[in-house]
Amino acid sequence: EAGVAQSPRYKIIEKRQSVAFWCNPISGHATLYWYQQILGQGPKLLIQFQNNGVVDDSQLPKDRFSAERLKGVDSTLKIQPAKLEDSAVYLCASSLPLAGGNTDTQYFGPGTRLTVL
Amino acid sequence: DQQVKQNSPSLSVQEGRISILNCDYTNSMFDYFLWYKKYPAEGPTFLISISSIKDKNEDGRFTVFLNKSAKHLSLHIVPSQPGDSAVYFCAASEGGGSQGNLIFGKGTKLSVKP
Numbered sequence: 001e002a003g004v005a006q007s008p009r010y011k012i013i014e015k016r017q018s019v020a021f022w023c024n025p026i027s028g029h030a031t032l033y034w035y036q037q038i039l040g041q042g043p044k045l046l047i048q049f050q051n052n053g054v055v056d057d058s059q060l061p062k063d064r065f066s067a068e069r070l071k072g073v074d075s076t077l078k079i080q081p082a083k084l085e086d087s088a089v090y091l092c093a094s095s096l097p098l099a100g101g102n103t104d105t106q107y108f109g110p111g112t113r114l115t116v117l
Numbered sequence: 118d119q120q121v122k123q124n125s126p127s128l129s130v131q132e133g134r135i136s137i138l139n140c141d142y143t144n145s146m147f148d149y150f151l152w153y154k155k156y157p158a159e160g161p162t163f164l165i166s167i168s169s170i171k172d173k174n175e176d177g178r179f180t181v182f183l184n185k186s187a188k189h190l191s192l193h194i195v196p197s198q199p200g201d202s203a204v205y206f207c208a209a210s211e212g213g214g215s216q217g218n219l220i221f222g223k224g225t226k227l228s229v230k231p
Contacts, residue, residue, distance in 0.1 A: 004160070031217065033217075040223065041223055042121070042206050042208070042221030042222050042223050042224055043161065043206070043219075043221050044221070045218060045219065048217060048218065055217070056217075056218060091160055091161075093160070095217070105163045105166075106163070106217075106219065107162075107163070108153075108160030108161045108162065109160050110158065110159055110160050111160055
């Protein structure tokens with residue numbers, strides 16, 4: 001079974017530029033997550049999708065970050081404009097939904113390492 | 118304020134010995150706890166979990182202990198192997214068993230020396 005795919009693996013941009021990351025979840029996984037992991041920290045949830053609907057985006061800095069999952073499969077996360085403090089690894093994860101609105105084990109992709117200069 | 122704390126940034130253990138990784142939490146609403154393992158340049162992978170209705174869960178060489186009164190959990194690896202060298206993240210959720218909206222600790226880097 002193929003895992004969660006992410007691209008690009010690495011990206012270097014200047015501050016104020018924009019950048020986009022792509023994620024393809026495990027086939028059949030209706031729930032998709034984007035995390036931000038700053039160096040020395042644990043992953044922090046940015047947004048959670050169930051199919052193409054947003055379940056939780058309370059920690060997404062909406063003035064500069066946006067995410068979409070139009071067809072309920074692939075997802076893109078965009079930062080516009082980027083700031084120095086956005087330098088981090090952006091992780092995508094997916095899981096199967098369970099009954100009652102719960103979700104099963106999250107499977108993570110390899111991440112995209114973003115460096116903002 | 119950190120809700121999940123891993124106070125030891127690193128741990129070094131001899132091969133064959135026991136590794137004990139610790140995690141403390143502050144939110145009494147957490148009812149599901151997980152450990153993830155992360156190798157460099159890879160995403161975290163699920164290792165083991167425990168529900169708040171239990172105090173122990175075992176899977177092969179890995180055992181997680183939960184002490185709810187102390188808001189503390191620990192991961193025991195016995196015996197430790199060099200391939201266990203990785204960063205271990207403790208995570209928690211309050212979804213009634215759901216593994217969505219995980220709150221992660223900062224991680225502990227385990228080094229197992231041959």
